[in-house]
Amino acid sequence: MTPPFDPARQQASTVCLPPGNWATVLDCLCDHFKAIDRAQWLDRFARGRVLDAQGQAIPAELAYRRGMRLHYFREVPNERPIPVQEAVLHEDEHLVVADKPHFLPVTPTGEYVEQTLLRRLIRRLDNPHLVPLHRIDRHTAGLVLFSANPQTRSAYQRLFPERRIDKRYQAIAAAMPQHEFPLVHKSRLxxxxxxxxxxxxxxxxxxxxxxxxxxxxxxxxxxxxSPVTGKTHQLRVHMAALGAAICNDPFYPELLQVEDDYQKPLKLLAQSLRFDDPLTGEERYFETRLRLDW
Structure with missing residues (x-):
């Protein structure tokens, strides 16, 4: 069941209204987001789920103004539950470390809003300030690091683009005796x-x-x-390029149009994170409790 709406505990999407000749904010949103019908937008306005830049609910008939900044809350009618359970491995004033199971998205996307790691943790920890510092694929399991404090967030965010964090994964795939290991694979994705x-x-x-x-x-x-860079699906593409796609990968080397099979998860696991804490200088190390079976 979808929990009751509480704007203090949900993260809104943001849009700046584009140039155009619309009479009202409603007209602009309907034309800009063509996949969402007018009745659905009217319902969101009626329930206070479209806000101005100050976080105040606005009426549907509010006059359009170019560049107006709005916040709205994504919804998926009849969102399907994902029958997996996350675990919180660490929580302090600044950081939360969670073990994400296979099939659970990190953040709202596509057909998933409430059934995401972020929304689950916001409700579970009663902290609307949670923001993921990095992401792993929906099909991948393992560690995800969250900022719990807006005041210190930027210090931890810089760890990733500055490559000051060591990320290690495990994968199960076909044997590759044709290669000499260890090896480094580089390419343009x-x-x-x-x-x-x-x-x-x-x-x-x-x-x-x-x-x-x-x-x-x-x-x-x-x-x-160990990904030196952090491109989308990097490990999955690189393993397929080497000649051994990760077991149960529905995207590589070929796209398979299949429903989620919870008995056949992608055999890819975000195993550990190691970094020097930017606030204290101490080494931090986290390791997943999940395991890949053969």
């Missing part, structure tokens, strides 16, 4: 078709992964993967 799939193209490298073999079991090997 760009968005392909459909838009959410990445692929390698010619050009200057913009992605880099360190790979090693941790364990072997017949035709399957367990790999340790």
């Amino acid at each position: 760009v968005h392909g078709e459909p838009f959410f799939r990445m692929h390698e193209v010619e050009g200057a490298d913009n992605s880099e992964t360190f790979a090693q073999v941790l364990e072997t079991q017949g035709d399957l090997w367990r790999y340790g993967l």
